[in-house]
Amino acid sequence: MSEKTTVAAVEGLLVADPSAPRLLGSRCKACGTYYFPAEHTLCRTPTCSSTELESVELSTEGVLWSYTSANYKPPAPFVAKEPFEPFAIAAVTLEREQLTVLGQVVPGVGVDALKTGMAMELTLGTLHEDDEQRYLTWQWKPVGH
Amino acid sequence: MSQEVAVLGVGMHPWGKWGESFVKYGVRAAQDALRDAGLAWNDVDFVAGADTVRNGYPGYVAGATFAQALGWSGAEVVSCYGACASGAQAISVARSRILSGEAKVALVVGADAAPKGFFAPQGGRRPDDPDWLRFYLHGITNPTYFGLWARRRMDLYGATSSDFAKVKVKNARHGLHNPNARYRKEVTEDEVLGSKVVADPLHLLEICATSDGGAALVLTSLDFARKHTTKPVTIPAVSTVTPAFPNTVIEMPNLATDSGASSGPPETPFKASIAKRAYDRAGVGPEDVDVAEVYDLSTALELDWYEDIGLCAPGEAERLIRDGDTTIGGRVPVNPSGGLACFGEAVPAQAIAQVCELTWQLRGQAEGRQIEGAKLGVTANQGLFGHGSSVIVKR
């Protein structure tokens, strides 16, 4: 069987490079505010209103703000594995950007292994796959896991 | 000029799973509200409908849909959407029409026929829609956010599962005799904690269901109302605030917060700004509140509201529920109607239903759940995509 190609499940949000996964956002050149998903039209800081926004890669480590679990199968457009396996979801605050990003936690790490304030890092996981491709999204995992 | 409008009539169609059209629920509620006001449909010159997005085109133009169903009369209409705050938007527009003198009698109606289970986004691939993105990329449902906020309370303030369960026990008891409530059954803390975990740390019995239901108000000027009743219940203020940038607390349906990198977190976080605007506008404060109806999408979220509407300082809500302060008979009862815990969520009707309950409480007509001598009430609610909703009701 030939190797499937991997692609980001949604264009423009992440670099789907397994060796160096990154989230793609933007930053206002005038006031330094970050945006994820990226904002390129107008800085949303009401006192700034700059139109000069640059693409940036966001920090790949942050602090766990809170966490929960999905114990029941979410509805479409989520493509759930059959049989459904519950997973944890983390809210991670990136220090430099001062923004919090949600995401699934890697398989095998449940809520019992998580604690608010712990260091988390970005990784990639397979969201779903078809005959040719694997569709990747970002996931969070405890640093060093 | 007085900034108060009168609530001359209130009406509701009971919440449940009735399997009928939302139009029918809205019409029933409207008829009850008109009967309660002692007015006829032909007296109404302005209709404000709160939209439902789950019932096709008639739901998007709810004002006209209800006006047609009640019989075209030439009344002016508006249809409002603000997710769970749609009802407050409709109340706000109707109130402004009355205050400006452009309307004499305004009918506000919201009704929904809701699907079973999780709310899901509209179909099609729509990566620019945060509501679609969160479901597709991470399987993040509404209870995900409730779970995140609940866990945060535990880690920040030492809240326990038992504290959260007490909210459900209280609300179930409050709603026991409410004829419009869908669930009228006492539950114990053990039953709550014994139900399945949906979004850790929250259990099935701690997360509100989705319901069918309808609610309506008849709003008039104070002068008009005084010809029909001696001491009308009034609405001195409505708040429909949006967040102040940067909103650094994660909100439905977003995958990320705003960044506080250049400006730091706002002075007043969004949820705390919602009732504050209503208090300021009415010239009252949390210390004046006798009763509150808040949006208890989850048990833990009700505790957040205690703080956000100013009943206590951050981190003190658990003490209020433990001490019975927010139970009927306590210092400041919250959700005497039974709240979403007993009703389930009928999105466009909910903010209107909160005002119905406060009106009955202030008139002394809340049979089986009456708060003695209540003179001022506050509602609090929040809709997806930055819609605050708070109404002050007083007598």
Ligand SMILES: [Zn+2]
């Ligand atoms: Zn800027």
